[in-house]
Amino acid sequence: MLNLDKIIDSAIADEDLDDPSSPSSDLTSLPSDASKTVVFRASLSRSLSIPPPLVQSPSAQTVAVDEIIADHSLHPRGSSVPRTLASYLALPAEKYSLLGQATMERLDLHDLSDDLQAKILSALSPSPPSSSPPSSPSSTPPLFKLEIPTVTLLGSEFSPTLYAAVVVSPYPQSQAKIRILHCSIDGGKAARFADGRFSVNCATVITDASAPASPASDGASCMDVATSVVVTCPVPPRFQSLVPSRLVSSAGSSVMSRLIRLLLPRFLKDLGEDFTVWRSGKDDERLVPE
DSSP: OOOHHHHHHHHHHHHTOOOTTSTTOOGGGSOOOOSEEEEEEEEEEEEEEEOOOSOOOGGGSEEEGGGSOBOTTTSOTTOEEEOSHHHHTTSOGGGOGGGGSTTEEEEOGGGSOHHHHHHHHHHHOSSOTTTSOOOOGGGOOOEEEEEOOOEEETTEEEEEEEEEEEEEOOBTTOEEEEEEEEEEEEESHHHHHHTTSOEEEEEEEEEEOOOOOOTTSOOOEEEEEEEEEEEEEEEOGGGTTTSOHHHHHHHHHHHHHHHHHHHHHHHHHHHHHHHHHHHTTOGGGSOOOO
């Protein structure tokens, strides 16, 4: 059976590098130029129907526009809008309580290393670095770190850490987008070799798919979540005869698909529960991070 760690061992031996288990080992010494790549792809969409509240106090039926991100040409400051899924999705990202839980940690850009700051700011920059400077720390959207459960791919363990930005569209557009800015990997030898050598294009979009209010509607809210991820990793020339790209791409895509099928429904369920508590007006019961 193909084992990525053993392939790394073989390459290390051929390059006369140190044992990778040694603190002095430098897997980055392996050549990184490549004309071949492996690509992992996965996507998934899920919907959640949330029944209307049985009882809702008058004070909980609306939310102040000043508490959400809104188009003030349509909704001036000081006014209120219905406390619906549309207004919930327009909350500032830090107000989604599940984004403060242990699995998704709020970050301060200034607390990160200079190297990681540069990577995140570069990912946020809409233009190539040569034409304009990266975004400044003061203009960055809310940032979060997500630890992904360890997965095994072809005999090697991979423990990804994702750094994401959450961008909220103003009410009444009401869409939240989680965009991955950077990914680091720890784990087995293959994971440490791959770290810093691959690119990730991943986004999760949360939208309000509720039917327009009408006498015929049941008042339920419908939340849609869709995620897609593409990982591209170059294969150095030394590995190209050892790594069957089609097999690795297929195996990696399968692992990512299983992971998304595990994580996305859980995320959607937690988000739905958070919305239900927020809609009730019991904000003091939500674990909103400072």
